[in-house]
Amino acid sequence: MAEAKRFDNYINGEWVAGGDYSTNINPSELTDAIGDYAKADLAQVHAAIDAARAAFPAWSTSGIQARHDSLDKVGTEILARREELGTLLAREEGKTLPEAIGEVTRAGNIFKFFAGECLRLSGDYLPSVRPGVNVEVTREALGVVGLITPWNFPIAIPAWKIAPALAYGNCVVLKPADLVPGCAWALAEILSRAGFPAGVFNLVMGSGRVVGDALVHSPKVDGISFTGSVGVGRQIAVSCVSRQAKVQLEMGGKNPQIILDDADLKQAVELSVQSAFYSTGQRCTASSRFIVTAGIHDQFVEAMAERMKSIKVGHALKAGTDIGPVVSQAQLEQDMKYIDIGQSEGARLVSGGGLVTCDTEGYFLAPTLFADSEASMRISQEEIFGPVANIVRVADYEAALAMANDTEFGLSAGIATTSLKYANHFKRHSQAGMVMVNLPTAGVDYHVPFGGRKGSSYGSREQGRYAQEFYTVVKTSYIGS
Ligand SMILES: NC(=O)C1=CN([C@@H]2O[C@H](COP(=O)(O)OP(=O)(O)OC[C@H]3O[C@@H](n4cnc5c(N)ncnc54)[C@H](OP(=O)(O)O)[C@@H]3O)[C@@H](O)[C@H]2O)C=CC1
Numbered sequence: 113m114a115e116a117k118r119f120d121n122y123i124n125g126e127w128v129a130g131g132d133y134s135t136n137i138n139p140s141e142l143t144d145a146i147g148d149y150a151k152a153d154l155a156q157v158h159a160a161i162d163a164a165r166a167a168f169p170a171w172s173t174s175g176i177q178a179r180h181d182s183l184d185k186v187g188t189e190i191l192a193r194r195e196e197l198g199t200l201l202a203r204e205e206g207k208t209l210p211e212a213i214g215e216v217t218r219a220g221n222i223f224k225f226f227a228g229e230c231l232r233l234s235g236d237y238l239p240s241v242r243p244g245v246n247v248e249v250t251r252e253a254l255g256v257v258g259l260i261t262p263w264n265f266p267i268a269i270p271a272w273k274i275a276p277a278l279a280y281g282n283c284v285v286l287k288p289a290d291l292v293p294g295c296a297w298a299l300a301e302i303l304s305r306a307g308f309p310a311g312v313f314n315l316v317m318g319s320g321r322v323v324g325d326a327l328v329h330s331p332k333v334d335g336i337s338f339t340g341s342v343g344v345g346r347q348i349a350v351s352c353v354s355r356q357a358k359v360q361l362e363m364g365g366k367n368p369q370i371i372l373d374d375a376d377l378k379q380a381v382e383l384s385v386q387s388a389f390y391s392t393g394q395r396c397t398a399s400s401r402f403i404v405t406a407g408i409h410d411q412f413v414e415a416m417a418e419r420m421k422s423i424k425v426g427h428a429l430k431a432g433t434d435i436g437p438v439v440s441q442a443q444l445e446q447d448m449k450y451i452d453i454g455q456s457e458g459a460r461l462v463s464g465g466g467l468v469t470c471d472t473e474g475y476f477l478a479p480t481l482f483a484d485s486e487a488s489m490r491i492s493q494e495e496i497f498g499p500v501a502n503i504v505r506v507a508d509y510e511a512a513l514a515m516a517n518d519t520e521f522g523l524s525a526g527i528a529t530t531s532l533k534y535a536n537h538f539k540r541h542s543q544a545g546m547v548m549v550n551l552p553t554a555g556v557d558y559h560v561p562f563g564g565r566k567g568s569s570y571g572s573r574e575q576g577r578y579a580q581e582f583y584t585v586v587k588t589s590y591i592g593s
């Protein structure tokens with residue numbers, strides 16, 4: 113393996129070497145080392161937090177034109193470099209090049225959107241119940257925010273936390289997932305040249321247990337925005353609440369996709385393949401359980417089996433690949449474990465179930481579909497986070513709705529139907545935060561709220577204007593004459 117290039121942390125406007133580095137490996141090609149990325153120690157994390165604290169008074173009261181211009185510049189550069197950054201993303205995370213370019217485009221658009229938000233800040237000016245008094249309700253920046261991000265969206269998730277944080281006047285310490293530091297570093301490098309004062313944005317790469325934990329427990333960090341697993345998210349919530357820090361969590365899903373008898377079969381199959389298998393099923397919004405009514409069930413199973421024959425698994429950068437590799441050995445083992453569980457629970461394997469051999473050594477797994485599953489099976493209840501899905505047969509819409517809601521999660525939920533009556537009823541009665549009618553459960557817009565209910569999310573929504581709930585605090589001022 114050739115010696116890899118080193119990438120450092122960004123603290124207080126300087127690039128700072130790590131005591132230790134970890135190698136970022138391409139999951140499509142295990143001999144391809146993308147680079148060595150610094151691992152911050154505790155002293156570096158605290159230096160980043162202190163730099164953010166020191167920068168906060170000036171940044172939180174800075175002019176909105178300057179904030180707009182810097183965020184807009186970041187968005188412009190990301191969009192101009194979408195092919196190059198998309199290639200890096202596909203190389204480090206394993207989603208296909210078109211998907212990766214799409215994600216980079218989303219990140220660029222997010223910076224542009226929040227640049228615009230700087231110019232649309234508003235408040236309320238109200239009469240008081242007392243004569244001669246007026247009331248103002250304004251929003252101020254929360255403070256120093258720690259942003260902890262997962263591996264499955266290496267640039268879009270950092271973007272949708274960093275951009276609103278900076279737009280509303282906060283200072284940021286970003287801790288990206290250890291598996292995919294490359295896009296976060298590239299984003300930090302762009303931010304470092306966009307005109308933000310030293311300390312406003314800081315990057316500390318390294319392990320969750322060291323860097324993430326230090327951010328969560330620091331009394332100098334006013335809020336934590338986290339996306340990742342349920343277990344880690346719940347620990348973070350407990351720590352933050354106990355020290356009265358603000359916390360926002362986006363975690364798992366077990367998203368249902370209902371197919372009703374009256375659905376357009378071809379459309380239902382396409383959107384189901386998208387929901388379950390694209391991006392290698394590694395989306396918290398992916399669907400891994402299809403709930404199908406009796407009249408269309410057998411045709412749907414057959415059509416899915418047929419459609420899955422043409423899905424091409426392969427190197428993320430190779431033209432024609434539909435599904436890239438699983439992100440890591442650990443995630444591959446988790447997916448294989450659930451394939452074994454499905455078989456031992458008695459579900460019928462319709463397609464996939466094993467590894468795929470490609471020209472390069474990587475974590476290639478065939479998209480896997482079970483049928484004849486029961487709602488009580490572990491494969492129907494637990495988040496797998498890979499290209500593994502199952503089909504459960506139900507009698508009618510009412511049974512489908514009940515089963516869709518019978519989960520500890522509530523992120524996204526889909527229905528395929530030509531009936532306006534059922535579509536409207538589902539929109540109202542689904543217990544998910546995001547409902548999709550005749551669309552995949554995954555793949556969302558960047559300018560509207562994102563988030564779930566029940567065990568999937570905690571705190572206020574991310575994205576769009578709703579992001580201000582987390583990144584600002586409200587002040588009520590009374591003005592007498
Ligand atoms: N909802 C979603 O979007 C996602 C859900 N997941 C789910 O989580 C599972 C495991 O994925 P994984 O990446 O390990 O998820 P984690 O929850 O472990 O990681 C998410 C982020 O939290 C950090 N972290 C880990 N431990 C701590 C801690 N104690 N304190 C603070 N931060 C911490 C991680 O750092 P580090 O990378 O160094 O571990 C990473 O940056 C997946 O199989 C999937 O089920 C995963 C990714 C996204």
Ligand SMILES: O=C(O)CCC(=O)C(=O)O
Nearest residue numbers: 394395396397554555556
């Ligand atoms: O479905 C999407 O577009 C976003 C999914 C997501 O945010 C996630 O998987 O973490």
